[in-house]
Amino acid sequence: MVKAHIAPSILACDFTQLGSQCQHAHSCGADWLHLDVMDGHFVPNISLGFPVIQSLRNLIPKDQGVYFDCHMMVSNPEQWVEELGNIKVDQFTFHYESTKDPLALIKKIREHGMKVGVALKPNTPAEVVDNLGELVDMVLVMTVEPGFGGQSFMPEMMPKVKYIRDKFTSLDVQVDGGLGLKTIDAAAEAGANVIVAGTAIFNAEDQKKVIDTLKQKVNE
Numbered sequence: 001m002v003k004a005h006i007a008p009s010i011l012a013c014d015f016t017q018l019g020s021q022c023q024h025a026h027s028c029g030a031d032w033l034h035l036d037v038m039d040g041h042f043v044p045n046i047s048l049g050f051p052v053i054q055s056l057r058n059l060i061p062k063d064q065g066v067y068f069d070c071h072m073m074v075s076n077p078e079q080w081v082e083e084l085g086n087i088k089v090d091q092f093t094f095h096y097e098s099t100k101d102p103l104a105l106i107k108k109i110r111e112h113g114m115k116v117g118v119a120l121k122p123n124t125p126a127e128v129v130d131n132l133g134e135l136v137d138m139v140l141v142m143t144v145e146p147g148f149g150g151q152s153f154m155p156e157m158m159p160k161v162k163y164i165r166d167k168f169t170s171l172d173v174q175v176d177g178g179l180g181l182k183t184i185d186a187a188a189e190a191g192a193n194v195i196v197a198g199t200a201i202f203n204a205e206d207q208k209k210v211i212d213t214l215k216q217k218v219n220e
């Protein structure tokens with residue numbers, strides 16, 4: 001049985017309060033932090049980069065039990081592996097669509113001390129991970145087109161989640177985009193166990209309640 005992890009996406013933070021908002025989400029039960037890096041090329045938006053991630057890692061060091069999950073929405077992900085390894089993030093998730101050589105990239109990420117995730121855009125079929133599932137720690141099934149927070153969840157991605165879950169029973173399967181109290185049932189039922197939520201967590205009045213509920217639905 002895979003474990004539930006809730007990963008607040010910091011894209012939905014008030015960036016003037018980033019550190020305290022991340023600490024608050026952690027104190028409300030989030031054991032992952034989802035860090036969306038966008039380069040304005042792979043996706044039509046620019047978000048945050050290394051100085052921000054470094055500051056957060058300084059504030060919340062590795063031994064505090066917050067898993068830094070970097071979602072790299074960038075062209076040429078190979079270029080950024082060393083830097084993120086030096087910052088000591090926990091995981092580097094690259095987009096399948098952004099690399100010509102996923103096997104070499106997976107190897108490079110591991111050599112730099114990080115876990116590996118592979119992300120699939122909505123139009124990328126689940127079968128592309130048939131030969132990668134055994135080599136990575138997580139598959140991320142995007143449930144929106146990457147690039148922006150606050151979009152609507154795409155339920156039509158759930159067969160992809162189910163396909164991957166059925167094939168790789170102990171793998172972390174993450175969903176990202178439009179997750180919240182209204183959409184968690186579909187995702188949990190399909191087999192997702194790592195739930196990214198930006199607006200649903202950071203805009204909530206009672207974050208603990210939202211995080212507890214998301215976790216509970218995965219564990220049901």
Ligand code: DX5
Pocket residue numbers: 009011012034036071144145146147148149150151176177178179196197198199200
């Ligand atoms: C979108 C990002 C998501 C986004 C999720 O490209 O990958 O992580 O911040 O935001 P919500 O939960 O608001 O859809």
Ligand code: ZN
Pocket residue numbers: 009034035036071176196
């Ligand atoms: Zn993301």
